[in-house]
Amino acid sequence: MNITKADNLACPIDGNRLEQTENQYVCENGHTFDIARQGYVNLLPVQHKRSKQPGDSKAMVLARTRFLDTGIYQAIAIKLAETVSSIIIDDDDGCFLDAGCGEGYYFDFLFNSLKDREDAGKLSFIGLDISKDAVLQASKRNRQISWVVGTNRQLPVEDESVDIIQCLFGFLSVEGFNKALKPGGTIILVDPGPDHLKELREIIYPEVSKTKQSALAQMELADFSPEGTERLQFKTTVTNSEQINHLLMMTPHFYRASKEGREAVGKLDELDITVDVIFRVFKKI
Numbered sequence: 001m002n003i004t005k006a007d008n009l010a011c012p013i014d015g016n017r018l019e020q021t022e023n024q025y026v027c028e029n030g031h032t033f034d035i036a037r038q039g040y041v042n043l044l045p046v047q048h049k050r051s052k053q054p055g056d057s058k059a060m061v062l063a064r065t066r067f068l069d070t071g072i073y074q075a076i077a078i079k080l081a082e083t084v085s086s087i088i089i090d091d092d093d094g095c096f097l098d099a100g101c102g103e104g105y106y107f108d109f110l111f112n113s114l115k116d117r118e119d120a121g122k123l124s125f126i127g128l129d130i131s132k133d134a135v136l137q138a139s140k141r142n143r144q145i146s147w148v149v150g151t152n153r154q155l156p157v158e159d160e161s162v163d164i165i166q167c168l169f170g171f172l173s174v175e176g177f178n179k180a181l182k183p184g185g186t187i188i189l190v191d192p193g194p195d196h197l198k199e200l201r202e203i204i205y206p207e208v209s210k211t212k213q214s215a216l217a218q219m220e221l222a223d224f225s226p227e228g229t230e231r232l233q234f235k236t237t238v239t240n241s242e243q244i245n246h247l248l249m250m251t252p253h254f255y256r257a258s259k260e261g262r263e264a265v266g267k268l269d270e271l272d273i274t275v276d277v278i279f280r281v282f283k284k285i
């Protein structure tokens with residue numbers, strides 16, 4: 001594969017194509033966006049923010065990095081890479097976008113699994129998240145990916161310029177994804193299945209409900225055809241209290257749990273967990 005830098009980033013203010021200079025992106029109306037020392041660009045203007053520091057906090061980002069770097073979730077990354085590999089057609093050029101990439105673990109893994117393919121196509125990678133702390137952390141993983149602070153609601157890319165959007169445990173914006181995706185393009189949604197981390201939830205909550213599945217209904221209402229669903233399930237053990245704490249912090253349960261629930265998790269030295277993840281592939285009609 002030939003890896004190229006993304007050339008389809010668009011101005012978040014007027015939608016015009018952005019040209020890259022040495023240390024900035026510029027649109028034809030003169031809006032400029034500095035490239036940070038770490039290599040990422042912030043394309044989230046204040047008017048697109050709903051809070052001062054949107055998205056995951058620095059503490060959540062670091063907890064996620066520490067947990068994911070243990071490799072406990074590597075099977076999810078492998079499954080994602082297999083899914084993408086089966087979609088790419090040899091020698092095609094393509095732009096991948098990870099919408100809500102977090103601290104970049106999955107996108108970096110995907111990049112590394114594709115980069116040595118022998119096909120002649122040109123690939124570009126855009127990792128985007130609304131959290132500046134997440135994007136900053138992601139940019140330390142891989143300098144060849146274009147890391148962007150932005151929102152899934154209004155993806156700062158040219159209309160119909162992306163081939164594959166992946167969204168893992170993230171914020172689905174059917175409208176935003178539809179606008180960015182080429183006709184015939186693919187969306188891969190990866191969401192928790194009904195039993196995901198049920199052991200952790202049993203400790204935190206007095207009553208455990210099955211994780212709700214809402215993304216599917218939203219996608220079917222829009223112009224997407226479902227191309228397949230696969231479920232990845234496995235059991236594993238988190239073997240120390242630090243990792244258990246990192247796992248809790250990287251999930252929404254950290255904020256939803258009561259003080260007692262968090263304390264109960266804090267006392268554990270070992271936790272058996274069920275990982276239950278659903279992969280759904282949709283094609284834009």
Ligand SMILES: C[S@@+](CC[C@H](N)C(=O)[O-])C[C@H]1O[C@@H](n2cnc3c(N)ncnc32)[C@H](O)[C@@H]1O
Nearest residue numbers: 055056100101102129130131151152168169171
């Ligand atoms: C549960 S984390 C998942 C991160 C990553 N996909 C992973 O699986 O490791 C959800 C991510 O979505 C980001 N996020 C939340 N709202 C967003 C939005 N409107 N646009 C883009 N990212 C968003 C958060 O900052 C966070 O990094």
